[in-house]
Amino acid sequence: MSTKIYLPCDSGAVSVGADQVADAIILEAEKRNMDMELIRNGSRGMFWLEPLMEVETGRGRMGFGPVCASEVGEILDLLVKTDPETVKHEKALGLVEEIEYLKRQQRVTFSRVGIIDPLDIRDYMEHGGFKGLKKSMALGPEKTCEEVLASGLRGRGGAGFPAGIKWKTVAGQPTGQKYVCCNADEGDSGTFADRMLMEGDPFCLLEGMIIAAIATGASRGFIYVRSEYPAAIRTLKKAIRILEKNNWLGKNIAGSNHEFDIEVRRGAGSYVCGEESAMLESLEGKRGQVRSRPPIPAISGLFGKPTLVNNVLTLASVPVIMAKGAKAYETLGSDKSHGTQAFQLAGNIKRGGLVELAFGVSLRELVENFGGGTRTGKKFRCAQLGGPLGAYVDAKMLDVAMEYETLAQRGAMLGHGGITVFDEDVDMAEMARFAFEFCAIESCGKCTPCRIGSVRGKESIERLLTGKDKEKTLELIEDLCTTLEEGSLCAMGGLTPLPVRSAIRLFPEDFGLQNRTIPHETNP
Amino acid sequence: MNGFRVQYEPMEKKDSNADLAKIICRKYLNDAAALIEILHDVQEHFGFLPRDMLPEIAGHLNITRAEAGGVAGFYEDFRTRPPARMHLKICRGEACQSMGANGLIKLVERLKRELEGEISFEEVFCLGNCALAPAIMEGERLTGRVDESFLETRIRRSTGQGPVNGQDTGGEGK
Numbered sequence: 001m002s003t004k005i006y007l008p009c010d011s012g013a014v015s016v017g018a019d020q021v022a023d024a025i026i027l028e029a030e031k032r033n034m035d036m037e038l039i040r041n042g043s044r045g046m047f048w049l050e051p052l053m054e055v056e057t058g059r060g061r062m063g064f065g066p067v068c069a070s071e072v073g074e075i076l077d078l079l080v081k082t083d084p085e086t087v088k089h090e091k092a093l094g095l096v097e098e099i100e101y102l103k104r105q106q107r108v109t110f111s112r113v114g115i116i117d118p119l120d121i122r123d124y125m126e127h128g129g130f131k132g133l134k135k136s137m138a139l140g141p142e143k144t145c146e147e148v149l150a151s152g153l154r155g156r157g158g159a160g161f162p163a164g165i166k167w168k169t170v171a172g173q174p175t176g177q178k179y180v181c182c183n184a185d186e187g188d189s190g191t192f193a194d195r196m197l198m199e200g201d202p203f204c205l206l207e208g209m210i211i212a213a214i215a216t217g218a219s220r221g222f223i224y225v226r227s228e229y230p231a232a233i234r235t236l237k238k239a240i241r242i243l244e245k246n247n248w249l250g251k252n253i254a255g256s257n258h259e260f261d262i263e264v265r266r267g268a269g270s271y272v273c274g275e276e277s278a279m280l281e282s283l284e285g286k287r288g289q290v291r292s293r294p295p296i297p298a299i300s301g302l303f304g305k306p307t308l309v310n311n312v313l314t315l316a317s318v319p320v321i322m323a324k325g326a327k328a329y330e331t332l333g334s335d336k337s338h339g340t341q342a343f344q345l346a347g348n349i350k351r352g353g354l355v356e357l358a359f360g361v362s363l364r365e366l367v368e369n370f371g372g373g374t375r376t377g378k379k380f381r382c383a384q385l386g387g388p389l390g391a392y393v394d395a396k397m398l399d400v401a402m403e404y405e406t407l408a409q410r411g412a413m414l415g416h417g418g419i420t421v422f423d424e425d426v427d428m429a430e431m432a433r434f435a436f437e438f439c440a441i442e443s444c445g446k447c448t449p450c451r452i453g454s455v456r457g458k459e460s461i462e463r464l465l466t467g468k469d470k471e472k473t474l475e476l477i478e479d480l481c482t483t484l485e486e487g488s489l490c491a492m493g494g495l496t497p498l499p500v501r502s503a504i505r506l507f508p509e510d511f512g513l514q515n516r517t518i519p520h521e522t523n524p
Numbered sequence: 525m526n527g528f529r530v531q532y533e534p535m536e537k538k539d540s541n542a543d544l545a546k547i548i549c550r551k552y553l554n555d556a557a558a559l560i561e562i563l564h565d566v567q568e569h570f571g572f573l574p575r576d577m578l579p580e581i582a583g584h585l586n587i588t589r590a591e592a593g594g595v596a597g598f599y600e601d602f603r604t605r606p607p608a609r610m611h612l613k614i615c616r617g618e619a620c621q622s623m624g625a626n627g628l629i630k631l632v633e634r635l636k637r638e639l640e641g642e643i644s645f646e647e648v649f650c651l652g653n654c655a656l657a658p659a660i661m662e663g664e665r666l667t668g669r670v671d672e673s674f675l676e677t678r679i680r681r682s683t684g685q686g687p688v689n690g691q692d693t694g695g696e697g698k
Contacts, residue, residue: 015666230664421622
């Protein structure tokens with residue numbers, strides 16, 4: 001039997017040389033006449049170990065990482081000569097499943113990512129693929145919606161709206177053309193879980209969409225993927241073709257009378273298209289400008305038809321919920337945040353990557369125990385939670401439990417689960433200025449507070465830093481923040497005050513505001 | 525809002541751009557909802573959106589030139605001018621900033637002045653490689669953990685200036 005060697009095709013791994021390592025493996029194995037099969041899997045989410053090479057043994061997969069192309073030869077020599085389980089090499093990591101970082105996680109949605117060949121449908125089915133869909137087909141649409149509701153699954157895109165309620169609303173609309181749209185416009189800095197899932201287990205997302213389509217009565221689906229993810233787009237397109245060939249998509253899915261087609265649509269570099277109504281506009285071929293609500297997309301969405309819009313991770317969590325039952329998922333997590341969350345450790349962090357855990361874990365656990373502190377080795381100063389529109393938190397808040405309500409009470413938000421770490425060198429006045437600048441660049445221009453307020457905000461922070469008229473300027477910034485918060489249609493303008501206010505409140509010294517209390521306190 | 529529509533006359537003249545617009549639009553069944561896909565395809569072909577393509581596309585999709593132009597202008601991805609020989613996307617998301625993205629931008633600005641016309645770049649917000657920040661992208665090639673000496677080497681090599689001092693550190697697991 002040939003030895004199976006795994007090396008990720010994930011674009012994160014490729015960005016640090018995985019393709020060169022893969023070429024080296026093929027070349028060096030050929031030289032040694034080694035009977036070897038190279039499988040390009042997804043990433044395990046331990047990015048500081050990428051490219052992570054895994055060799056299958058009787059006991060499990062032995063890992064080597066981070067591997068350089070030039071080291072492949074010597075590793076293969078050792079593998080040929082000795083038992084893979086006892087290989088001694090400076091890059092040897094032992095059994096991958098036993099690495100603390102991975103072992104201590106609760107992989108539910110990401111259970112197959114990094115393990116299977118993303119485009120091997122047999123591999124997918126051997127690892128529990130389509131069990132959820134089969135169960136859902138047996139239960140019927142109504143009970144499927146009930147099951148999703150009972151699981152307590154909430155929208156993983158950031159808003160945290162109960163998925164089951166959305167599903168039931170779409171299902172409850174009169175029969176006719178309905179759509180399922182997957183929001184894969186993962187634009188938040190510090191997040192990459194959607195990308196990892198689309199590249200590492202695309203069938204899982206597609207299965208979730210098929211279940212959603214059957215449950216809501218939709219016959220067409222779209223996946224709106226940002227253009228910055230070319231590999232994810234390619235993988236999804238291939239995966240769709242494979243499912244079509246195998247009768248999991250198209251007419252009479254798996255012998256039933258359900259019909260469902262999925263199309264991939266590329267975004268074009270607009271952050272605001274991650275907002276669901278702007279995404280729908282973009283899917284209609286228009287400028288990605290936010291729509292006012294009501295009507296909600298579940299009633300009048302794409303082309304004015306009832307549309308289910310869910311994030312990648314929301315849809316990808318559905319197959320396992322269906323397969324293992326709502327109860328199993330619901331018992332994970334805490335009071336109102338059920339199930340698991342894919343936390344993403346990013347920025348200035350030693351062990352950056354994906355950590356899937358039940359809600360309620362502390363930020364300290366994630367940043368210090370999983371992440372190992374800052375990558376530069378300097379003191380931790382702050383972290384931004386939930387992307388560019390999320391609040392900054394300082395070391396004093398590290399013990400906060402990571403769940404929707406607790407974070408909201410503390411003036412922060414979970415968002416898409418991204419945690420971006422900064423060391424003591426960060427200039428928080430610059431980060432606050434950047435928050436306004438980002439809003440100015442990415443604003444769709446529909447609402448005045450966001451379009452103009454963001455520009456004025458950026459100028460005001462710059463004026464604050466000159467040191468003139470501090471009191472007045474601060475008052476003005478505060479006033480602007482309130483206007484943005486209350487007068488914007490979507491989260492772009494509505495949440496920009498979060499990073500700005502939290503930066504001023506926690507780090508007044510960076511703004512030249514020592515020894516004074518800040519008038520507004522979002523965090524009592 | 526579609527009061528005025530461009531009347532499209534079937535093209536007779538041997539205009540390859542017009543033919544191309546026709547072929548690409550037909551690939552998407554002349555569906556106006558696929559406009560962004562169509563613009564992507566056109567840009568992949570030319571490297572940018574040539575001015576004369578928009579009216580052609582608008583005609584096939586039965587939308588106004590203003591509508592097509594409005595969409596092309598809204599999205600950051602679409603360029604109306606050809607990019608330089610080397611075109612870089614440099615991530616300026618918070619995660620990349622925490623690992624020195626602003627230094628990379630300053631470096632590229634300096635090299636851009638020095639190597640006039642050889643490189644162009646755009647700042648983007650998040651390439652989805654935040655655990656391996658800072659990240660850059662050239663075409664579809666993503667590179668993580670980029671440092672200044674690596675980037676300078678790569679730019680000088682790609683623009684035909686040969687290797688310079690400084691180790692090729694990014695792009696190889698380190």
